[in-house]
Each structure stands twice: as structure tokens, then as C-alpha cells.
Amino acid sequence: MIKLSPETPEEGWEVETLYDLCFAPGREGLSSYRLRDGVAPVAGLSHVARDEFGELAGAIRYWPVLIEPVQTSSGRAQCVRALLLGPVAVHPTRQGEGVGGLLIRQSLAKAGETGWARVMLVGDAPYYARFGFTPLAGVEMPPPTNPARVLGYELEAGAWSGIVGKVQKDA
Structure with a gap:
């Protein structure tokens, strides 16, 4: 039995340790x-x-980002906000059990409930396509990012429609 809960500040070190275990050095x-x-x-x-024993099986994080400039239908440029999903990680002993999918689906639902319109990530298109992520043509991550790995998900219909620009930090 896997239970999801919002990450607390006290769990930060444990989540970072999981990320170190799951991802290459230099992540x-x-x-x-x-x-x-x-x-x-x-x-x-x-x-x-x-x-059920309280052991960390997986974690997911979201960050605010801005896409700028965005050309609107009126020709004016404006910034739009998005969520940057990642990292998402599952402990190697729990991979293949659906923990990652559970984290992604439930957190996307929560993001929609809290008023976010769009989510993006840098990842493997075949894996994330099953959750509804599609390539984002024209949305540029800082280099050196492979543009084919920049994917988006609409929490509101049409949320990515017509959006082009460079992804920036949202301070």
C-alpha cells in the first residue's frame, strides 16, 4: 500500500538522497x-x-516558471506562468509497481484543482505520452536541452495553444 502526502521541509534531505540515488552524478x-x-x-x-512501513518509495516536485515573451493574438508580448514538473523519482526497489504513475497522475490532478493551467517537463516523450504530455514546439528551455524532450500538459483545454518563447526562472 502506497500513500501520497505533500512533501514537508523535514523530508527534503530524504527526497534529495532519493534523487541522488536515482539520477546520474551532476544532475x-x-x-x-x-x-x-x-x-x-x-x-x-x-x-x-x-x-506501509513509512519508507520513501518515490517523490515528485513542481516549480513555477515563466515563458517569455509570448505573442498573443493581438500581437502584444506577455509572460505566462507554467509548472515545471521534476524531478520525479521512484526508489529502485519499487520501480515497476506504478509508484511514478501514481505520483504523476495525482499531482497533476492537484495542480488543476489549485488553478494552474499548464505543466511542462524535460523528459522521455514515449514515457510521458501515456499521461497526456506532448512535445512543445516553440517553447525553449535553457541550453543545452534537446528540444524533442520539452513536453507539455494542459490542465485547461488550449492552455499551450500559441505559446512560444523562452522558459525563465519565476522568482
Whole structure:
């Protein structure tokens, strides 16, 4: 039995240890980390998954970002906010049990309930397609990010329609 709960500040070290276990050394050098540096995760959306013994099985975090400039139909440029999903990690002993999918589905539902319109991530398109993520043409992550790995999910219909621009830190 896996139970999800919002991540608390006291769990931060444990989540970071899980990320160190699941991802390659140097993960913090990736472009997505530059968007997170000095920015707090979005309260209430970052979750941990624990088993019946209280052991950490997985974790997911969300960060606010801005896409700028965005050309609107009136020709004016404006910034739009989005959630940057990641990292999501599952302890190696719990992989293949659906923990990652549970974290993604439930946290996306919570993001929609709290008024967010769009989510993006940098990841493997075939994996994230099953959750409804699609490539975001024209949305540019800081280099060196493979544009084919920039994916988006609409919490509101049409939320990514016509949005192009560079992803920036939302301080």
C-alpha cells in the first residue's frame, strides 16, 4: 500500500538522497536546475510516496516558471506562468509497481484543482505520452536541452495553444 502526502521541509534531505540515488552524478548541472535554483517548490504540489512501513518509495516536485515573451493574438508580448514538473523519482526497489504513475497522475490532478493551467517537463516523450504530455514546439528551455524532450500538459483545454518563447526562472 502506497500513500501520497505533500512533501514537508523535514523530508527534503530524504527526497534529495532519493534523487541522488536515482539520477546520474551532476544532475544539478542540468538546465532545468538553473530554473529551480533559489526558487521554492510550489507548496502543496510536491509529494512523497511512502509504503506501509513509512519508507520513501518515490517523490515528485513542481516549480513555477515563466515563458517569455509570448505573442498573443493581438500581437502584444506577455509572460505566462507554467509548472515545471521534476524531478520525479521512484526508489529502485519499487520501480515497476506504478509508484511514478501514481505520483504523476495525482499531482497533476492537484495542480488543476489549485488553478494552474499548464505543466511542462524535460523528459522521455514515449514515457510521458501515456499521461497526456506532448512535445512543445516553440517553447525553449535553457541550453543545452534537446528540444524533442520539452513536453507539455494542459490542465485547461488550449492552455499551450500559441505559446512560444523562452522558459525563465519565476522568482
